[in-house]
Amino acid sequence: MTAPHSNTPSKTHNTGPEQWADIGVNLTDRQFNDDRDTVIERAASAGVAWQLITGTSIDESRAAIALAGEYPTLFATAGLHPHSARFYSPALEKELRELLAHEQTKAAGEMGLDFNRDFSPRPDQERAFEAQLTLAAELKLPVFLHERDAHERFLPILKAFRDDLPGAVVHCFTGSRQALFDYLDLDCHIGITGWVCDERRGKPLAELVPNIPDQRLLLETDAPYLLPRDLPEAPPKKRRNEPALLPWIGQRVAQLRGQQTPDVAAMTYHNALALFR
Template identity: 70%
Template sequence: MSMPDPSACEWADIGVNLTDRQFADDREAVLQRARRAGVSRLLLTGTNVEESRQALALCQRYPDQGLLCTAGLHPHSARFCNDGILSELRELLGQPAVAAAGEMGLDFNRDFSPRPDQEKAFEAQLALAAGLNKPVFLHQRDAHDRFLPMLKAWRDRLPSVVVHCFTDQRRPLFDYLDLDCFIGITGWICDERRGRELAELVPHIPGNRLLLETDAPYLLPRDLPEPPAKKRRNEPCLLPWIGERVAALRGETTQALAQQTLANTLAFLQRDWPAA
């Protein structure tokens, strides 16, 4: 598989950790490479109050680069959730460039925060998003049996939902589709070791439910023909590579997939989003 022609498609990357220190020295160059690759819209991920503030600041610093962001408390940091944190998130979610609430959810794989704290923080953020009528950006790892009923209890009060970086199995996929969730697919699909089951599931995601993301700087595609300039660092400019892989698995053209996932991104966020 050759690298996609960057002039052929326009893409949206719905999961970019641009505040990560791995981008500290060259964020402007990262944005330029993304634009040259046809990635015209980037949703920056906020995983705690400070990172959410930083993501918002980047959106404000680069107003013509197709940037929006999220604001939330990742389950890894759920032990820090309190009324003050929730108040700060509420304020952030009122900013024009903050397009979705999250990253929020449950992670029972690493358990960096106690599970009761994770559930409490998740519930509080779902309530906050529902009250503000904000789309939600969700994280779930090894926690589906607890995550699903919590999400189901709030789903009718949320305008839209994406299960970010989906790497789970068939039953969770269809459970989320039954709740009219969007499904975020990353470079995990390019991993011949871990991504085999996901590759079998991707064709079963309805076209209007599919979103694409790099989760940069994480989840660098393993099947790239050449390593990136910074070894092992993923970037938004590599989203077309992921898209080409997904399109091949689905029996679609890359151009059609790019158009569909861009339209889906705008439907998820339910707002206008000027391109870079």
């Protein structure tokens, strides 16, 4: 499966008046405590017209929903990150169900498996993942997925639920070619971050980006993490990533795909609204 476009590098180098959607922002992170409103204003000035704040725990999900309620361009996810999967319980699930029913919540997650760090035992990760997929299927919500070094277990679990889910995005994808095509075969969206701007670690991902079909491509900063390494100017405060830098990532993705930057902005914005709204 290959995206239907040429491999000629784009000559578009400005960010222009395009509208962008950042589908993965950790805006509740304490790194934004001193200037969160300013960060949101900078994003709007840069053309980032839609943001999805990532919920990784009950407390973080609740904070994300509250923050989203203050701005018309912000929405939230609600879920339990695999790092904290050992804390999944009936009581937590009851709270999570309430958060998933909130009008500002547009996806269930961040959920999945992380066998790289193993902060929670793998059986607990799988149990929490399956439980959250069950909730998402019941509530008819798309899922916001985390997978790291766990593809062989992650894929069959997701596959068992996929027909009952309205949508899915593999957030911050950095996997193999086989993993990419496996997720595309399940009709998943693929979230691309500033990892693709790293000429060292991001080279394998850069080579895969042209293979993502237009209608399955999404962009995210994962701010405050994954600051693009190839920024031409001095990095922002404390080398912190922020959503205003999403157009820079989008421009790099456009170059890799042989597309024009405004076209990538438009299609990824549309894809985000279609999946999450």
